[in-house]
Amino acid sequence: MEAPPLHSVVREVTLPDGVRLPELLPRLTPTGCWIRRGEGIVGLGVADGATASGSQRFVELSRWWEERRAVVEEAPRPAALEQIPGCGPTVFTSVTYSSDSAHASHLTLPEVILGDVAGHTWVTVTTVDADDAVAAVLARHGLALGADGALTLVDDARDSPEFPATRLRAGAHPTEHYLDAVAAGVEAIEERRLEKLVLGRDAVVEAEAPMPRGVILAGLVRDYTDCWTYLAGDLLGTTPEMLVTVRGRDLAARVLAGTVDGSLSAAEAREQLLDDVKQRSEHEIAVQSLLAQLAPVVELISAQNPPAVLALPNVHHLSTDVTGRLSRTADGTLPPALTVAERAHPTAAICGTPTATAAELIAALEQLDRGPFTGPVGWIDAHGNADVGIALRGGLLGAHDRSVRLFAGCGIVAGSDPESELAETRAKLRPMLGVLGVED
Numbered sequence: 001m002e003a004p005p006l007h008s009v010v011r012e013v014t015l016p017d018g019v020r021l022p023e024l025l026p027r028l029t030p031t032g033c034w035i036r037r038g039e040g041i042v043g044l045g046v047a048d049g050a051t052a053s054g055s056q057r058f059v060e061l062s063r064w065w066e067e068r069r070a071v072v073e074e075a076p077r078p079a080a081l082e083q084i085p086g087c088g089p090t091v092f093t094s095v096t097y098s099s100d101s102a103h104a105s106h107l108t109l110p111e112v113i114l115g116d117v118a119g120h121t122w123v124t125v126t127t128v129d130a131d132d133a134v135a136a137v138l139a140r141h142g143l144a145l146g147a148d149g150a151l152t153l154v155d156d157a158r159d160s161p162e163f164p165a166t167r168l169r170a171g172a173h174p175t176e177h178y179l180d181a182v183a184a185g186v187e188a189i190e191e192r193r194l195e196k197l198v199l200g201r202d203a204v205v206e207a208e209a210p211m212p213r214g215v216i217l218a219g220l221v222r223d224y225t226d227c228w229t230y231l232a233g234d235l236l237g238t239t240p241e242m243l244v245t246v247r248g249r250d251l252a253a254r255v256l257a258g259t260v261d262g263s264l265s266a267a268e269a270r271e272q273l274l275d276d277v278k279q280r281s282e283h284e285i286a287v288q289s290l291l292a293q294l295a296p297v298v299e300l301i302s303a304q305n306p307p308a309v310l311a312l313p314n315v316h317h318l319s320t321d322v323t324g325r326l327s328r329t330a331d332g333t334l335p336p337a338l339t340v341a342e343r344a345h346p347t348a349a350i351c352g353t354p355t356a357t358a359a360e361l362i363a364a365l366e367q368l369d370r371g372p373f374t375g376p377v378g379w380i381d382a383h384g385n386a387d388v389g390i391a392l393r394g395g396l397l398g399a400h401d402r403s404v405r406l407f408a409g410c411g412i413v414a415g416s417d418p419e420s421e422l423a424e425t426r427a428k429l430r431p432m433l434g435v436l437g438v439e440d
């Protein structure tokens, strides 16, 4: 059966009270979010969507959006907004790290998307029902649009909701399990079974009442300006690592591997990252894995060399930006963003080298369903532009948003010390623990 068309309208607006999008977040209940350095998009409600699992999850999701975006009937867009990526119907997506996960991978097309990019603020309204008026859709999300383009909040939620009391409890395993897993990983590397693997662990934060998603996101946006703050389905966090950005034929990525604590000064961090053989080789493995995996879909690709140091409030990372140009497929089209993401995933930054050996050992040692953690997360618009990050420094909300399962992991190479790696996972949990008001 042919999919019914999607109807979409884009309007240039001023946001309520003339604020920027991040300031509006605490007063919204978003279903999708992607913000960095104060700019991005926030989705409200769900117009349509798809889920998939197993080894064909990328293919199934990608096919669904290719079919859906082909039947979008869009009202003429204001000229100033024609070229803005993420404007118009856009899906938020989260794909699981492993094909074995019990969690679903999904695409979510919000009914309303508020955008604030490059000095433009707009609203995209997408419906399946052609008779669903823009005003009625906006009203469902507490918004009203004046004739002058001023967007207002109808129920006037001036103040952010109270954040409930929270507490931290252990995840699937006690921390000793993580120390043992790292020690076993180092042993496997010393036996030359593999070069590198990434081991993760989880922790759970419970709340006395539902935690307002908009407040969590606003906190992450405020504290981690240089990261991409995301929400897709029940997954939210703030990631510094970009799996793949697609703008037309242009592709970009940011590879991170090699980490020291954020309490070090810039000079100390540079010395311990740039001048350290172990950190540099761990980083190089991750960069090379991405370049090799993307080779079949690019005609040009290059990596920054030497790497830079990315300073975040909680950690410093070795960081390499990659840029390239996508190859056209046999029929002259460009590969869809999710196909490119599937190629790139999993990089050695979140899995290891060789990939298959590392993936097997991760499953055996972590004993954790990572779900969407370390999987692709981001958005894809109807022109095929996309930002797909790696889901790090985040967690998965539980029933009624009264709990969140957090995840953090570390790259293990020859000579890695279990206690230091455990400390590194603590540092990587800090963005979420901070905004959830929990002390580790």
Ligand SMILES: C=C(O[C@@H]1C=C(C(=O)O)C=C[C@H]1O)C(=O)O
Pocket (backbone or CB within 6 Å): 198, 200, 241, 256, 257, 258, 259, 317, 349, 350, 374, 392, 393, 407, 408, 409, 410, 411, 412, 428
């Ligand atoms: C796995 C995580 O981070 C990854 C591991 C890194 C490392 O070991 O140095 C650095 C960045 C990420 O690629 C995480 O944040 O949970």
